[in-house]
Amino acid sequence: MTPTVFRLLLLLAVAVAGCATVAPPAPPASTAPSGAPITRTEPIAPAPIAPAPAPPVPPLPAPASPAQIAVEHGYALLTRGEMSSAATAFREAIRLQPDLVPARAGLGRALYALGDLDAALAELRATLRQQPDATAVRLTLAHVLVARQDWPAARAELERILAEQPELLDARYTLGVVRYGQGDTAGAIDAYRRVLAADPRQPDARYNLALLLRLDRRDAEATAEFLTAAQAGHPLAEYFAGAALASGLGVDRDLAAAVTWWFRAAEQGVTQAEEALAQLRQVALGRGRRGPAERQAAQQAFAEYRTVLWKEFPDVARDGEDGVGSALLRQGRAREAVPVLIREAAALNEAAQRLLETIYERGVDGELPARDPRVLGYLEAAAAEGRRPPIR
Numbered sequence: 001m002t003p004t005v006f007r008l009l010l011l012l013a014v015a016v017a018g019c020a021t022v023a024p025p026a027p028p029a030s031t032a033p034s035g036a037p038i039t040r041t042e043p044i045a046p047a048p049i050a051p052a053p054a055p056p057v058p059p060l061p062a063p064a065s066p067a068q069i070a071v072e073h074g075y076a077l078l079t080r081g082e083m084s085s086a087a088t089a090f091r092e093a094i095r096l097q098p099d100l101v102p103a104r105a106g107l108g109r110a111l112y113a114l115g116d117l118d119a120a121l122a123e124l125r126a127t128l129r130q131q132p133d134a135t136a137v138r139l140t141l142a143h144v145l146v147a148r149q150d151w152p153a154a155r156a157e158l159e160r161i162l163a164e165q166p167e168l169l170d171a172r173y174t175l176g177v178v179r180y181g182q183g184d185t186a187g188a189i190d191a192y193r194r195v196l197a198a199d200p201r202q203p204d205a206r207y208n209l210a211l212l213l214r215l216d217r218r219d220a221e222a223t224a225e226f227l228t229a230a231q232a233g234h235p236l237a238e239y240f241a242g243a244a245l246a247s248g249l250g251v252d253r254d255l256a257a258a259v260t261w262w263f264r265a266a267e268q269g270v271t272q273a274e275e276a277l278a279q280l281r282q283v284a285l286g287r288g289r290r291g292p293a294e295r296q297a298a299q300q301a302f303a304e305y306r307t308v309l310w311k312e313f314p315d316v317a318r319d320g321e322d323g324v325g326s327a328l329l330r331q332g333r334a335r336e337a338v339p340v341l342i343r344e345a346a347a348l349n350e351a352a353q354r355l356l357e358t359i360y361e362r363g364v365d366g367e368l369p370a371r372d373p374r375v376l377g378y379l380e381a382a383a384a385e386g387r388r389p390p391i392r
Contacts, residue, residue, distance in 0.1 A: 066096050067097035070092045074086045074093065090107035108137065111123060124138075142171070143174065146178060146181070151182045162175070167198065169195050169202070176188045185215060188208075192206075193209065207236060223244040223250035226241040229241075230264075239276070241258075242260075242276065246258035255280075255301040256308075259277070260305055263343060281298075281387070284299045284348055306323060323340075323352050324344070326351065326355060328340060329341075332367065334359075338356075357388075360379060
């Protein structure tokens, strides 16, 4: 609420309180002798009730100073990710009021985001000298120290925070990073397990835990954690889950499941997953030094993946040997069909490949123009792998 609106509401409340209705006075007492009946021609009015005193008027809020206005503007810029402008606003606030703690804290955050670690460190430490119990500032300081790889100092700050607030998961998570940086793998594993014990829905902590377990050669535990993080949608965990399933690392080998996880990771931009699929396609096409058994296994994995795609569209009836992409096209759902056709073609479906080439050249009447950039991107990638001629 702005100060102007607050003042208007306050004046209105005082005015309403002063308009309370007062009952009329009682008629004068009767002069009839004692014991004589009293006759009244009008009903007896109730005794007058004094109005309640108006509540004390709270002091009006002091108008914000220019320094406070600059701080509010700086934090709004921080929220929008405009770090350079935020730093300028905080510096102006500090110029106007050098001891303003929120201004120095905000400047430290902005400088950290801008990568100016030395300056961020100076501002955050200056803030903590003025306000040692500012936990959020101390946690940002710990993050800056981690970025500087000053592990002992970062650990000291984090342990101080956790001694006072052991439930602060961000500090516990960062402590795992620090302890790994110090070469303490067991301590890092313990830190991440503590995070997950408090909140199992932490895919980043679970992914880091899986990596550490893999480094510690605890493959079965690592793969289980990778799979859990992958099921939560963590892209890198999806890639590592696929790698574990492809090699049978801590789990039964399942190349078809590996392909599924790699496709999911690739769709989220994990280049390692794209490379893994490209290498497996080369095996399936009989290129390289792999034997017939490995070639057949790769072909079967891609075929099973194409079958799994049908489960994503339970409303589409399976008709013959065509893929789900062509079935979507027949239903007039070209925009849904194109990404599915790309996945099917990437899984070595020749019919989907030919359909994509036609769609690229001609488009789909009334639904999709020719030269669709998604189709072009796929066709260029296929040509780079040597699976199709270059696009002209």
